[in-house]
Structure formats: structure tokens, C-alpha cells
Amino acid sequence: MAGAWERARRAGRAMAGAGRGTLRASRTAATRTASAGRVTAKGMARAGRGVGHATRRLTYAQGAGRTGLGRLIELTAAQSAGDALITVSLAGTLLFGLPVDQARGQVALYLLITMVPFTVVAPFVGPVLDRFRSGRRYVMAGTLFARGLLCWAMAAAIGPADGLTLFPAALAVLVLSKAYNVSRAATMPSVLPADIGLVTANARVALFSLVSAGVTAAAGVGLAAWIGGEWVLRGTMVLFLAAGVSAMRLPRHVDAPDLDLDGEDGEAGEAGAGGPRRRRRWRTLFTLGPVVTEAMRANAAIRVLSGFLIFFLLFLVQEGHLGESGLSEQVLIAILAAGAGAGGLLGAVVASWVRGHSPQVIVLIALGLATATAVAGALFFSLWPAVTVAAVAGFTQEVGKLALDAIVQREIGEEVRSSTFGVVEALLQIAWVVGGLAGLLLSLLSGRSAGPIGLAVIAAAMVVALTALVNARRRRLRARKERLRATPVPVLAEGREETGTPGPPPDPEPFDPGPFDPEPFDPGPFGPEPFDPGPGDGPPGVPDPHGATEGDRPGAEGGHPRPGTTKPLTNPYA
Template structure:
């Protein structure tokens, strides 16, 4: 057993450190995130309630309360945690370690509260654990470009992290459930405490280049750019489009989870025993997440924006098929597709944010993204929970298919309008650069007194009264004279601007290999 464990550990290390990931720190980050996911799974297994041992109608109320409670940490993460993380870019390792140490102490408190059945301690501590978990995820996503090797794309790197996190969680959940049934939930929480404390030490030992230096503010005191929170919300059309598509996918995922679950509980999905059906659906969802991570690591040469739209289209098509022929196995297929679309779409969205958003507001943007996605998942779960009261399988899936198809059509129309507007701007810029000028004006000097530029003196005169050429401080900026009407009927020539392109005041990614 020991030899097998060591062999598995060496094989995992080779996978996490492949393609230069061990040199840049990506391998260490993958291992840390896998352990983090295992710790979260242990906490979940220890605190798992007995909702579905209650009558179905009572379980609906408990589930609705649970869904509303899960929104609270994201309301905290978006406006507060993200900006705080952006202000401590030079100490990201210690921020991540702080979230892990904090969860370890909270697990110790929850273990004592479980023994004494102190609900007033368990629930606030559980919410705090969830907030710190999301803070870690936001920090981990923000530092990904700084540990990215040259040979690995962002989507692939995110997929590796997600793949190992899913595997470790899949191993930890049954182990935690077994220990909880055997020794009690308090021992699972104590094991999670030790695991989180160990992870905090590993976080401090991440490479130093994870801590990016505090960059100088891009705006001066007299700059009129919007404040940080407005910049954070104005994420640009590419990120906004991908985020809206992921909102629709996450709504779909939450809807399918609770809609199918309550159909099984009310025995409206015949074929197998309810417990067996729930197990099959859970296996399908887990397999869909793993397949999504695997596909994300394979499609490294494809555009993440296209990947997001394809996942939405796939979810809509699968739902249409399941609505037409609703059976147990089409429901299983829909559960697999929902998990696949959620995993792959989120990985592509992370890559887009890491590529498009500047480092000074990246953590804040990830906080906003996580908040919107969680809220959409909760709303979808509530809709699925309520619709299971009134509609059987085909009717509910038909409603969901209409929502997905409408979202996809709207996004495609908006994308087409945006691309056409961009092409029009490019064509207008090219036309301005190739404006025709009369032949006699080409290369001649404009008559009349020279224009005195602001901040510079006028033309200097020598002893003979003639103007001496003025030496300019910077490179000469050639002015193209206005093109008067060609009344002489002469030929015209085309003058192209030789000015160097205007320097863009944008900050490069932290990692030069990205």
C-alpha cells in the first residue's frame, strides 16, 4: 500500500510539473489547489445534512433556504474581498496562506460546536469558511498569468488546475462521508483543520514572483478616468459576452440539478430506485466535469470566446433532444452535458479574464464574475425547485431549452453587431490614412506664418533677419495639409502617414512568457 501510494504521488508530480510547470510555480499551485479542494470536500461531507430524509415538501423549504444562504458569501466577495486582494498584490502568497490558516481555525471551532450541537457557532463558521474558500479561488485565478509557462495556454493551465481539484474532491468526499459515519463529523473537521494548516505553509512557499510588485497608478491626480469600482464593472465587450454566456450556462446547471432531483424524489423519473437514480445522476455530473476539464486542456489552439459559445449551443441542443424524448437516460445525458458545459465554459471565461483584464483590477473582476455566476446558479435552482411542483419532465426541459436558445441567439446577434462596428471603424481608419491630396500640394510647405505650438517659442531669426530652422525637442510630427478642391484638373497622388503608431499606455501581463 505504501509503495502504491508513493508511486501514485510520483506520477501525479510528473503530471503537475510537466512542460515547465515545475519551474514557473504552476505545478506547486496545482498541488495546492488540489489539496484545497480536498479540504473543502471534507468540510462538505462533515456538514452534509439529511435534507432528503425529510418529506419532499419540507425538503423544498430547506433547500430554498440553503440556496439563499449560499448567496451571502458571494455578496461579500464581490464588493469587498476582490478590491482588498487587488491592493495586496505584493503579498498574494500571504493572502492565500491567510485564507487557508483561517479555515483551519474555523474547522477546529466547528468540530467543537458539532460535539456540543452549538448551531449558533456552526452556521456562521460554515459561511466564513465558504467566504475564505472563494477568496482563495479569486486569488488563485488572478495569479495564474504570473506562473504560466511559455508552452502552456491559459485555458490549458486552468484545465489542469480544475482537473486535479475535481479528482481530489472526488476522492475526499466518500472518504469524509465514511469517516463521518464511523467516527463522527467532528473527526472529519479535525482532519480538515490539519490539512488546511499544512496548505497554509505550502502557500507561503510558492515562488516569489507570485507576489507582483505594487504597480504605479496609471492615473495622475488630474486624470479624469473613472474610479476603480467603475473600471472593474466596465470589463469590455469580450469579457462581458463570455460572462453573459456563462451566466446562462450556470442558470441551466442550477435548474437541472434541483429540477431532476425533485423529479426523482417524487418518482416522476421511473426506471430505477430513487437512490440508485440519484447516484447515476451524480456520477454523470462528475464525469461531465472531468470531461470538460480534459477537453479544455486539449483545445489550447482555439479561441476561448468561441469555446464559450459552443458550450452554450451544446447545452441548448442537448436540452431540446431531452425535451422531445424524455427518459431516465436522456435525463442522465442532460446532467452530464450541464456539468460539462459549466466546467468548460468557466475555464474559458477564466482565461479570457486573465488575458483581457489588467492586473490592477483582476481580483476585483474575478470577484464580480464569481458573484454573478453564483447568483445565476441560485436563481436557476430556485426556478427548478418551483417548476418541479407544476411541470413534469418534458415541460420543464422545454422551458429551459427556450431560455438557452434565446440566450444563444441574443449573444450571436450582439456579437455580429459588435464585429460589424469594429470592421467599420477599421475601414474608416484606413480611409483616413489614405486620403487623396492634390499633386501640387504633395511635399510642399504650407505658405503663411509658421504655427506656434503650445509650450514652444516662435521661429528664431538670425542676424540677417532670415528664419533659422527651429530644432524640435521630440520627433517631428508631420501635419497633413487639408485637401482643397482640385480645380485645375491635375492628377492626384496618395500620401500615407509615416508617423509611428501611438504608444498604448497599457500594462503588460506579469509573466513575459504569456
């Protein structure tokens, strides 16, 4: 009995020792796992910091960090990422759940609905933004904060599929997104460094926005499948709120000073002492000016092509008219979408390298390239020519829009710049919808000839638009040369004609002091005192040592520049 008890005690000790060994091994394994996790976390954090530092160096290059352009680029990239997450979160809901092969009437209704935000931006949001030029930072922050709150509301409405909440909230998000883009575009000249042109600066903003949206959308698809779209929207709310705080920390010179344009009777203040009164005009297609109108019409033609290709090629794929290679519909749609996306990204990259080229010429070149590609695609229609046309359409749309933004920022005065951008955005969206509706109608053609015929029709329309724009530009340049040639050159000397090239000035007569020599001037023990003309007394066009502007001279009110006379192309803080 004693031997059995002793054996039991030995077995107990052995089991206890084995347990202690197992526990020790578990502790060692856990320690090693934790150490490996800490190393991995440190490595990921180090890699993230490296990516952040590299991105900061790119966004702050060429003086962009000093003027505030770098912060504006990062802010726009953040809001683009938020918009991409909203789109991913709402994919599959009743807003975006319509299959492509449903009735074309429903797709046409969707196209018309997309115009609603722009009909609000053009007549209402643009003038409001012009009224609050001195608070652009707070306007941009307000659009970001409001979108964050709307994300929370849409997250609560996704589960029960509350269409009464989702639909108005989604339209409000689109309106606020366009309002932010309009305000950001109007702000660009105030943060432009001296070494960067307007087209390059706009392209840099677009490039970082596209990359941010693409990366975030890919990550958002995985997050939506893992935790659900409602939680992605709640995370997007945090992103928008943080971006709103960052918008309020933009440099103060982002806010343009308010000009006293409106009197008690609703008219503008006087242009000068006794000058005529000017009434604020709402921006329409007929009040944009010839240069902006020319660039806007070229971009509208490109938008018509882009909208046409999206729906025309989509329905051709659904009906099997682009399946020569035996690929599935999903693969064909993915190839077309990848081609268009790659073209847009390449357009932003190319536009960021453009320097010293006229934006008007860039717009016409983009339209000519899109037209030539559409004609070639109609002649040799198949899958890969269609992909090429889609890629070139994305490329020219991005390049043309960036050049158009630069033209508006350069040609339009500060006091109505936001209204102009609102009108431009609305007209371009209308052009895209018109192209989409044309694509729906031409996709009704049956047979294999539907693709070549439809693309030939849109190519012919592009040729007509390009020819009309080139002729209008030639007439405008010819008329300007004739006006310059007919402008008389004033000549002040006697005996010469009032027009023509002035001749050399006459030789001055020698000075005769008379019979008495003049008394020499005694400057005193401290030398002659330099002449100080006082503020605003110098001649026009000469920098005033007191910092006085043209508005300080007679003919301007209150020491402020006249409305519409200042259009800064470079930032004074550069």
C-alpha cells in the same frame, strides 16, 4: 509415593516443554506477522511514492515546475480536498440534514443563503485582494490558515449541535474558499509557462482539483462513519495548516508589483506627464468590457441550466416522475449525480487538450451544445435523456468557466483583475440560484408531463440567450471591422493622399560630396566604438539594451509602466 512424585515431575517437565514450544511458536508467528506487516507497509509506502512521483511529473510537465504552476496546482488540489472533507463532515448535521421532500420554501431559503458568501466576495473581497497584489502568497496562505482554525471550531460545535457556531463558521469557510479561488485565478498569468495556454492551464488546475476532491470525499465518508465527523474536521485543520505553509513557499513572482494608482485625493496617478487623472472604478456588469461580458453572459445561461436541473430533477425523482425503470429514489439520484460529475470531469480533461482555439469561440460552442441537448431532452424526456442533459450541463459548465477565466486573465489589467473575478463569481452564483428557483417552481407541475414541459421552458430560454449572444457578437465584430476600415493610414510622402494604402517610397537622391572629397574617417587602432543610445533613448517598440521599458521614456512617471498597460500572457521566468 516416590513413583508418584517422579511421575508428577515428568508431567511438569512435559508441560514446561509444551509451554516453551508454544511460546517459541508464538514468537515465530509474531515475527512472521511483523515481517509481513513491514513488507506490506513498505509496499504501500513504495506505491504511495510511485503515485506521488507520477503526480509530480504530471503537475510539473511542460515547464510548470519551473514557473510555479505545478506548486499552484498541488496547493489548489489540497484546498479542494479540504473543502470536500468539510462537506462530508457536516453532512447529516443541521446545516445539510434537510430531506429533499420537505417544503420547497426551506429549499428556496437554502438557495438564497448560498448567495451570502458571494455578496461579500464581489463588493469587498475583490477590491481588497487588488489592494494586496504584492502579497498574494500571504493572502492565499491566510485563507487556508483561517479555514483550518474554523475547522477546529466546527469540530467542537458538532457534538452539541451548536448552530450559532456552525452556521457562521460554514459561511466564513465558503467566503474564504471563494477568496482563495479569486486570488488563485488572478495569479495564473504570472505562473503561466510559455508552452501552455491560459485555458489549458486553468483546465489542468481544475482537473487535479476535481480528482483530489472526489478521492478525498470517498475516503472522508468512511472516516466519518468510523471516527466521527468531528475528528475528520480536526484532521482537515492539519491539512489546511500544511497547505498554508506551502502557499507561503510559492515563487516570489506570484506577487504582482503594486502600482501607484491612488493619490492623496483618492484619484489615480497621472497616466503621463501632464496627462489626465484616472479614477479607480469598481467592477460591475457594465464595466467588464464587451468581450468579458459576452463570455460571462454565456456562462450565466449555462449556470441557470445547471441550477435548474439539480432541483427540478431532484423533485421529479421524489414525486415518482422519473421512476419508469423501477429503480429506487436513491439509485436514481446517484445516477443523475454520477452523470453530472462525470460530465464535469470530462470537461476539465477536454479543456486541458484545447490548444490554439479562441476562448470566446469555446464559450459559445459550450452554450450551443448545452442548448441543443436541452431541446433534445425536452423532446425525448425520460430517465436516460435526463441523465444525458445533466452530464452535458456539467461538461459545458466546466469548459465554459475555464474559458471565461482565460478571457478575464487575458483581457483585464492586473490592477483590477481580482475585483473582476469577484464580480464574475457573484453573478454566476446569482444565475445558478435563479435557475434553482425556476426548477422549484416548475416542479410544482403535476403529472407525467411535468418533466417535458419544465425542460422545454428552460430549453426555450437557452435558445433565446444563445440567439441574443450570437447576434451581439456579430454586431460587435461588424462594428470593429468598420472602425478598422474607416481608420485613416497616415502617409508622410508629398503628393500622396492622407488616407488609403501608402505607395512605394521615393528613390533617394544620390549623394553629391561637392568639389572636395570628404576626409576619410579614421577609427583609430581599436576600431569604431559602437553607439550606445542610453536607457530609454531608443525608439518605441524596440527592445532597450539597458532593459528600460516604455515607462522609462518621457510621459511615464518614476520609471514604472503605466497602470493597465501591461497584461503578461507568459511568465518571464519560463
